[in-house]
Amino acid sequence: MKQKMKRWSWWAMLCVCSLLTSCYNVGESRENVLKVYNWADYIGEGVLEDFQQYYKEQTGEDIRIVYQTFDINEIMLTKIEKGHEDFDVVCPSEYIIERMLHKGLLLPIDTVFAHSPNYMKGVAPYIRQQIDKLTVPGDQPASRYAVCYMWGTAGLLYNKKYVSAQDLRSWGCLWDKRYAGKILMKDSYRDAYGMALLYAHREDLKDSTRSVTSLMNDYSPASMDSVEKYLKLLKPNVAGWEADFGKEMMTKGKAWMNMTWSGDAQWAIEEASAVGVDLGYTIPEEGSNVWYDGWVIPKYAQNPKAASYFINFLCRPDIALRNMEENGYVSSIAAPEIMEACIDSTLDKEVDASYFFGPEARHVKLRNTQYPDKSVIARCAMIRDFGDKTVDVLEIWSRVKGDNLNSGLVILILLVFVGLSAWQIRRRWLHYKRSHYKRSRRKLRRK
């Protein structure tokens, strides 16, 4: 009886297993599936569910969302370009959008919706202008293909207790020996390249012989050499190349300066104030880069209609606000209610955000991690795609980050291998001798 029960339970288990497996393979029309490929942690909790409801209201159709995340732009690009994967809507950074435009990998976004207004118009004109700089000559403007989602700057997150405001006026503080071992760098070759080149040309920037925009996109061999030289000088000062842990190290006071993105900085400042650490964010006077992540519809998308609805939905001010709250980054939508929500009356400084929210935002208390002052934005520029120079820049980057092999390890490896081989040879030799001995004994006996 007991055995039977056992058998029965095995079968039940098997059935459950096969059921579970088959659940995942139920065929459904591709029109009812939307495949979203986004950065991790880049969307408000519950927004996807709300979109399903919204889509149902708008079109009367059900939609299932397949939501996938990536953490590196290039991985996303290779999946689409080489793998022809059928993501309907993806969110790359500006240089990848540029590359995709040049390779003809994008579809224009629908802006006409049956029952819903076009919320994409809410994107700040400043942002639209920037995105349009990516336009391929002879093609429609880039803003037809890409709708900016979040944007921000690269700058310095610093601990107010240890770093003086005077030092922070220039990127030179990163090279300052006093801060050695307390500096974290974002593990991003593009930001580091731009920053190093700006610092290398700090004198030219002061007397305006070079502009930030021209420097950010200068890949001449001379520039590459000076970037490599400067970054190699920087390396001994750097404690780590962070992908995400920079903000944690900063809130714990383990590192004093972190070259990072504004959204991470915002996150860290908030978290640090909860544990009584005072962090600040600044963009040194040489300038920096400003970046944009935008939604695009790849050529291989199979549901561009739902994708357009999705992008439009994300541009709705209340949804944009929810997404902003999730990750600390700043939405491209310039709606009054967003400004209202971002105003922090405890700040002692006002910024001029008129470039973004329009003339009424000349003197508002906004955080500089979110909306930098107009004067700061004026010395920031977008880093365009390196194009075929990417490989060279990456090689510089890997040379800078360099090798960590020390001679002690090599000697250890050699010793172990020599030891093992010697041991092995000795064993074989003994084995051979023994069998040889046996054989000769046997021969003797036979005689």
Next chain:
Amino acid sequence: MNKLRLFFLSRRSWTLPYLIFSIIFVIIPLVLIVIYAFTDDTGRITLDNFRKFLAHPEAVNTFVYSIGIALLTTIGCIVLGYPAAWILSRSRSSYSRTLIMLFILPMWINILIRTLATVALFDFASLPLGEGALIFGMIYNFIPFMIYPIYNTLQKMDPSYVEAAQDLGANSFQVFWKVVFPLSMPGVVSGIMMVFMPTISTFAIAELLTMNNIKLFGTTIQENINNSLWNYGAALSLIMLFLIAATSLFSADDKNESEKGGQVW
């Protein structure tokens, strides 16, 4: 031929399902790695993937460095794990079983969370992250795989060998070095196999524990596969497979190795 034989002869065919499964999911995939490694994107046979590996000092560097770290980890695991296995094998069986359970238990917490917690631990103790933290983290993750095989062989060892050696006048060091250690070799060897290779191919952990200053070979392979450089990634995997084959050569002589020491739990 008695009935027993007859029955067991028919039982042989029971290997078939697993054999077929293994051929599809173990053998063929390995053959595919070899095929991919020696071809390029278009399917032409080429050695370019290996040339590329040799032409990039960073890749070779990472490879050698990973071997070094793996060696240190393995040595660390033996040094720390052997005494533990020895003590365990001497204890009452119910007690040692409980302790063994306790050694497996951490595996139920996701490896990345454990690693992040290790980072927090180092922060807490104000220790610097880097090579030291990396080796600590690696030993921490792999020491159970060293303890069990050694424990298994030690437990099965006949204690009369030790007594005999003692009676013959060996001091305790000699007893250990001449009797106990050689007898536990199969366990040590399979422990080494289970620690050394996985260490080289670990990814994600090294980055977290060294603030991205150190990259191990596993990460290199993963990056290439992710960037759709499948052929190059396969070539790198094949290089690792050669290393595996080389390490297992050192243990090939030990008869019944897989039967004696291989059973981990």
Next chain:
Amino acid sequence: MQTYLWVLLLMLYAPILIIVIYSFTEAKVLGNWTGFSFNLYRSLCNTGAHHSLMNALVNTIAIAFIAATVSTLLGSVAAIGIYNLKARSRKAMGFINTIPILNGDIITGISLFLLFVSLGITQGFTTVVLAHITFCTPYVVLSVLPRLKQMNPNLYEAALDLGATPMQALWKVIIPEIRPGMISGFLLALTISIDDFAVTVFTIGNQGLETLSTYIYADARKGGLTPELRPLSAVIFVVILVLLIIINRRADKAKNK
């Protein structure tokens, strides 16, 4: 001497202790203390709030159970087969069996990835389960085989002599003998399946499937660890600990009887 063991265990448990301690504070960063609170547990229980995390957890458990069940069946059958093979083919099978163990996660993952890609199979739940079966079964075989070797072969013969059919003899004699091996194989398979990351990440495909480990990986790469993972890990840990204690107690009692 025992103290050494306990020190080693303390070292192994220190990180887990940290997770448990910091699950009682709200700080987003692991290692910052912002006062004692149960808020993380509350927000974890609040099912709507962490949909994707719970989804990943369910997937992980489903995959682990399916893979462990199938590999226990497959592995036990194979072990009985291998036990009855002649020495040479037994050695060959033993070798094939150890390949996935020796290869390490990453090679297993890549080789299976290449297999699925070459066959044009869309990767998703099924491929992850198949991959997990691939690297779990060898461990089951290795934990069942010794049981078979310890078994007294005359037992089976006796059963046949007493009139049992071979099938009955199998169910009543062999299976009970190897059951402890099967159970420990099952538990082991469950453990390594849940802990696995490298194989999963290569076979998970792009259908939006997420397991706990891929979720955590993506999470750790961008935006830091979701704080709710701390109470989740703490709960998993305590549940498993209690289960193991109960199992152990019962085993001890059974032995004493």
